[in-house]
Amino acid sequence: MGNFTMQMTTAYLVIIGLAFWLFGVFVVSKKLEKVYFTPDPNRKTPAVAFRDDFDFYPANPYSLFGDHWAATAGGAPLAGGVAIAQWGWASGILYVLPVNIFLGSVHDYAAGFVAMRQRGQTLSEISYRWITPLSGILFVFIGYIAIVSFCAAFARLIIVGTTGFPALFIPVILLAIIGPPSGYLLYKKGWPVWLIGIIQYVIFLIALYVGLMNPIKLPAEFWYVFLAIVGILAACLPNWLYSEPANFMMFLYMTTGVVLLFIGAIIANMPVEFPALIFYDPRLTPSGWFYPGITMMVSCGALTGMHVYWIGAYTCKRFPEERWVRIIGYGGEVLESVGLWTAFLAMLVLPVTEYLPALKAGWTVAYGVGFAKIVGTMLPLPVDLLKILGMWIALVFMVSTFYSGFRNMRVLGLEFVQLVAKRKITKYVTASRWIAGIISALLVIGLAISAGYLYIWALFPILSTSLAVFSFIIVGEWARLHGKNPIYWRAAMVITLFGISLPAAIYGAWWNFKAGAYVPGVVSLVAAIVTLIYVAEWARKRWRREYTPEEKEQFLKFEQF
Structure with missing residues (x-):
């Protein structure tokens, strides 16, 4: 079909992106x-009321901001930015x-606030109480499956990076051990976060240099064991001791990558090689039509329903x-869009x-090539060195989300068992955490080695936007119970359901069936069916039904702590 063309440059795209993000942060x-x-x-x-110094504790807000962005950003926004370029700038x-x-940043902000007011519970737990038990179980099940699949995908991509670029061996290993000393200095000795950040940054600069001088290549089997161990540690050690301080360091390098690429894009003002919009071209758009194809290909950086667990099970505590x-909440998802934009550029x-x-x-290879081309206009370094830097930043994006993903799998796995069994785990709490972490590691590594994750990972945007539908429903009910007009949340739910989630699932099913990929096609249809079942559960229980005074009193009393 016809293409609309117009000359565009990288500087214009950075400015356009900044205009949207600033409007969102300061107005919306x-x-x-x-x-x-x-x-x-x-x-x-x-964090204060239920402090246990494991999941719940009042974090340093700057460390928490860095941890949250690093934890949510992951490789998915970069993969999305790479993929959507097929349709033009x-x-x-x-x-x-x-x-x-x-929608996306609004979703994270709203979900985080509601989860915080609801004692740090996940929205799936809230759904179990407010809507129906089935809705809560569906909510947590979809979340767990999606997180397992993308952690398996990240494991494969991390291994591709570490085996393909042996110079990254030392800095990646260092990622596994930087957390405890940093967390100890921040939370036990009271060191300022800026000083710890500088120390971390310098240590990793040295590690990158040493790695370049002494590349070490180990087999994939080593890396699978390594990733399983660090995943379990991230899930089962106190957050202040392991995941948060390590993610803060990764946040610093992610910021470095974004700043370098944006400055390079502005200074070089490189012409964009793509047309404005390619609606469909079988030679150029491997994912088919621009719409609804884009809803199938990108979630993180646009609307990430999966963040209902990052903001709700991870950060809000x-x-x-x-x-x-x-x-x-809002700023973190804006920054995820910024991350996507770097890959897009x-x-x-x-x-x-x-x-x-x-x-x-x-996509990691593609990102490294494009990163080197833009940043190379500003830094007169060898192309191969810039590619390694780009790959390092891509790995940092993935490892940070890998850590938090394991922590969320531990939370959701135990939550699923408790919701199905209808009883809380009160004995052997510590042991249950480790068991949940080990089971999650076995699932992730098994799916990674067998490539079974491919049947689900490609559908991550579909599953993620389904969760966004669930979240908007819960936030709307929270607004009603607080005497606030839920119109924004109803509109957000309808737009997400009929404009993003269902089109993505139906198109994904059709596209996969046409290609002979029957398992992903079935998974796409299942995602659509589960989404509709959840909406039906809500409509059956709450649509046009007022809350009784007793229900409102019980709800508001729960928020008093």
């Missing part, structure tokens, strides 16, 4: 804070940016004060003839 999020999520400086957060402007500031929810400076082979070789 502040409006939501005023209308729905007004922070109360006198209220204790769950306007694809990100038409879909990713508006969806991010009006550590907010020191309510005022930080907007900055960390890195692809758009490649000729189409170079982009497609790089895409087939793997």
Whole structure:
């Protein structure tokens, strides 16, 4: 079909992105804070009220911000930015940016605030109590399956990076041990976070240099065992001791990558090699039509329903004060869109003839090539060195989410067992954590080695947007119970359901069946069916039904702690 063309440059794309993100942070999020999520400086957060120094504790807000962005960003936004370039430079402007500031970042902010007010419970637990038990079980099941699949995908990609670039052996190993000393200095000795950040940054610069001088290549089997061990440690050790301080260091390098690429894009002002919008071209768009194809290919960086667990099961247990929810929740998802934009830019400076082979070789390779091309205009370094730097940043994006993913699998695995059994685990709590972490590791590594994750991972955006539908329903009910107009959340749910989630699932099923990929096709249909069952459960229980005074009293009393 016809293509609309217009000359675009990397500097213009950076400026357009900044305009959207700044509008979201300073207008959209502040409006939501005023209308729905007004922070109360006198209220204790769950981090203070239920402090256990394991999951619940008042974190340093700057460390928490870095940890949250690193934990949520992952490789998925980079993969999405690489993938959507197939439809041209306007694809990100038409879909990713508006969806991010009006739905995606709103989703994370709202889910985090509601989960915080609800004693740090996940929205699947809340759904179990407010909607129906079936809705809560469906919620947590979809979340666990999706997290297992992308952790398996990240394991494979991390191994591709470490075996393909032996120079990264030392810095990747260091990622596994940097957390405890950093967490100890921050939370036990009271060192300022900026000083710890500088020390971490310098240590990893040295590690990168030493790795370049002394590359070490080990077999994939070593890396599978290594990743299983660090995943279990991330799941089962106190957050302040392992995941948070390590993720803060990774946040610093992720920020470095974003800043370098954006500055390079502005200074070089490179012409974009792609047309504005390719609606469909069998030679150039391997994922088919722009819409609804883009809803099938990208979630993280636009609308990431999966973050209902990152903000709800991971971060909200550590907010020191309510005022930080907007900055960390909304701002964190905006930064994930920024991460996607770096990969998008890195692809758009490649000729189409170079982009497609790089895409087939793997998005990490494609990202490294584009990163080197843009940053190389500013830093006069050898191309191979820049590619390694790009690969390092891509690995950091993935490892940070790998850590938090394991922690969430531990939480959700235990939650699923408790919801199904209808009883809390009160004995052998520590042992149950380790068992949940080990089972998750076995599932992740098994799916990675067998490549079974491929049947689910490609459908991650579909599963993720289904979770966003669930989240918007819960936030709407929370608004009703607080006497606030739920219209925004009803509209967000309807737009997500009929404009993103169902089109993605139906198109994904059709596309996979047409290609002979029957298992992913069936999974796509199952995602659509589960989403509709959840919506039906909500409609059956709550649609047009007012809450009784007793229900409201019970609900509001639960938030008093």
